[in-house]
Amino acid sequence: MLISSVSILFQALLLLPLVHAYGHANACRTYCGNLTIDHPFALQSGCGHPGFRDLLFCINDVLMFHISSGSYRVLDIDYAYQSLTLHDPHLSNCDTLVLGNRGNGFVVEPWRSPYLTPTADNVFMLIGCSAESSLFQGFPGKHLPCRNVSGMGCEDYYGCQAWTGLGFSRLGSGYRSGPPECCSVPFEAIKAVNLTKLGCQGYSSAYSLAPLRVTGPDEWSYGIRVKFSVEVNRESYCKACEATGGSCGYDIDGLTGLCMCGSWNSTSNCDSGNSSL
Known part of the structure; x- marks a missing residue:
């Protein structure tokens, strides 16, 4: 019996470093519905990366993404490919055209733009733009910024049921009497989709x-x-923090990086000692 007790105690002592290393590893990881919110995102202040602060909100198990142009529902977060998929309820699709300037578009705050941008294979199709639109300025005659993106564009979009009977001007890449009813562009060409x-x-x-x-x-x-x-340096910092059982966050006052180690914080990692309270 004594040998058995000593054996159990010895095994428990061996596990102590693992408890120290991993016991507080997921302090910032949370869930909203079926979506995992992990670094660089967070729902709690001080967690994640400061460039993504006040960005995500969980409302009745629905994850919402909020920027200056409006709020969008988050459909997916792909951490491996570093992408989010968003839904705007006033976004036109193949079945319905939503007009009246009701859509959010997509405009990111300047301080947040280094961290968030629509992917290169995402096409924005702008509908019913006026001839005076800045979109068409500086492009005389038949030369317009409208073009396909990853094989998608207005020429094909005109084939959707939503356009039936609307009497649109299907004039392709140029116009004479007025601009086309639809102009497809990559985000990089206009930097902001402000309707x-x-x-x-x-x-x-x-x-x-x-x-x-x-x-x-x-x-x-x-x-x-x-x-x-x-x-890149922030990514390396967070990997080192998490490798020692910490959660990557930031100081809410100075927005500098912090490694959260349970009841105390460190400016480096959880093996470096209690360097910041």
Whole structure:
């Protein structure tokens, strides 16, 4: 009996370092519905990366993404490919055109833009833009910024049921009497999708699911796919923090990096001692 007790005590002592290392590893990881919120995102103040603070909100188990242009439902977070998939309820699709300047578009605050941008294979199709729109300025005659993105664009989008009977101007890449009813562009070409400033009535957005092949716009994936990223040195810092059982966060006053180690914080990792309270 004594030998058995000593053996159990010895095994418990061996496990103590593991408890120290991993007991507080997921202090910042949370869930909203079926979505996991992990670094660089967070729902709690001080967790995650400061570039993503006050960005995500969990409302009745629905994860919402909020930027200056409006609020969007988060459909998916892909940490491996560093992307989010967003839904705007006023986004036009193949079945319905939402006009009246009701859509959010997509505009990120300047301080947040280094960390968030729509992916290169995401096409924005701007609908019903006025001839005076900045979108068409500086492009005389038949030369317009409108073009396909990852094989998706307005020429195919015009084939959707939503356009039936609307009498649109299907003039392709150029115009004479007025601009086309739809102009497809990559986000990089205009830097912000602000329907009011662009003088557009609505918009649609779709993203590629390559290598999956689709036959037409009725099979496109409608929504906004956004790439997220952080600085390389910050990524290395967080990996070192998490490797020692910490949770990566930041000081809410100075926005500098912190490694949260349970009841205390460190400016490096959880093996470095209690260096910041």
